[in-house]
Amino acid sequence: MKRLSKILPHITIILAGMFIVFWILDILNPTMNFINRKISNKLLLAFCISAIITAILAVYYQRKSDRKE
C-alpha cells in the first residue's frame, strides 16, 4: 500500500505530461490525431484510474494525519 502510494503520483504525473504533449501536437497537426487514437483512449482510462486512486490515498493519509493531531 505504501509503495503504491509512492509510485502512483508519479504515474499520474507521467500520464498527465503525455496528454499535455498530445494536446499540443493535436493543435499543431490534427491529422496526426494523437488524442483520439485507440491506444490513447486506453491511456486516458489508465490516467483516470491512477488519478482517482492517488486522490483517494491522498485523502486517506490526510484524514489519518488530522486524526493523529
Add this chain to the structure above:
Amino acid sequence: MTNKTKKPMPVWAMIITDVVLTAAAIGVFMLFDYVMPQSSGIKGEVIATVDSSAEGSFTLPNAADNSQAESTAQDDSEPAVTTTAPQAEKATTTLRTEQTNRRNWGNQDTADYRSDQNAISSITNGAITSAELGSASTDNAQVTVYKKSIGEGSNKITYFVADVYVTSASEIKAAFADGEFGKNIKDSVFSMAVENKALFAINGDFYGNSERSIVIRNGIKYRDDVNDADVCVLFTDGTMQTYSPSEYDSDAVIAKGAWQAWNFGPALLDGSGNVLETFNTTKYLNSANPRSAIGCVSAGHYIFVTVDGRNEGYSKGATLSELAAIMSDEGCMSAFNLDGGKSAMMYFNKSIVNAPDGGGRDLSDIIYIGG
C-alpha cells in the same frame, strides 16, 4: 542494531526523473503507434470496376502520335522558358455549401478558415514563369510536367504542374507501400513508383497515419470511417467531387461508382473553378508549406501540383489560399489538397522532380499514371 532510514530523493532529482520518464513514455507510444508496421490483413471489398467498354472514354490531345511509340519521354535539351502574361481577374471566391455538424479532430482548433483574398489575387494577377520539363505518354495516358514559379525573393513560390490526360478514369491509379493496406507500412514515393512501373506519381493522403478515414483505391474499399477532414472522390466516369465530412454519404458515393477516395483535404475549389471562401483546416495547416494537390479540369483531364517550400529564395511554400488560386489558375473545376510538408513529392521520368523538404519521407501511398 542501527536504525537505517532511507534518505528521500531530492525534489529536483524527482522532477527530472518524472520528466525523463514522461519523455520515454511518449517515445514508446510514438514507436508503437507511428513507427512499427502493423499489417491489417484487410484485402478490401471490390465496389467498382471499369469495364472494357469504358476504356477509351476520353481521347488524348495527341492521340494520333501515340500509335508511334508506347512511351516517349522527351527532351534532354534545355527546357523552353516562357512567361505567361497576368490573367484577367475572375470571380475567385464562393461560399461553401453545407457547413453543419463540423466536428473536430479531438481538439477545438479545427475550423473553417477564410481564404486570403490578397494571396489569391497575388497568384491570379502575378507573372508566372514556366518551363516544360518534358512529356511522356502511353496508349492510354499523356503527361506533361512544367516547373513554374511566381513572386520574388522571400515571397517566391516554385511549383510543379503535371497536366494529365487519360482515356479512362482507371488510368488514375493508386498504390500502397509494399502493396499492402495497413498501419505504418511505408515506402518512398520513388520506390513505390518504380515498383508499379509508373510514368508519373505523386504522394497520396498518407492514409496509414490515421485510424479513421475513407480509403477507396482502384475500385476497392479498404476502410469506410469518415473522419473530420474533407473527402475527394474520383468516379469511374472520370468526374471528381469533393465533400465535407457532413456531406459525405458512403452509400451514394459507392452507388455512383467511386474509383478512388482520399480523406485529407481540405477541398480547394467549389466544382466550378472558384476558390472556396473557407477551408476546413487549422491555423497551422493553413500556413505556407510544401503542398501536393489533385485537380480535375474535365473528365479525363487532371492537374497534379506539387509546391516546394520551407526554402526561402527558392520557394516559401503555399498557403491553402495560394494553392487554391494555383489550381484555379490551372483551369481546375474541383481540387483537393493532399498530404504536404515533407510528404510533398512528384515523380516523373524516373526521378523525383521537385526538391522535397528535408529530402522527403516514406509514405503509405501514391497516386500514379502508367504501369
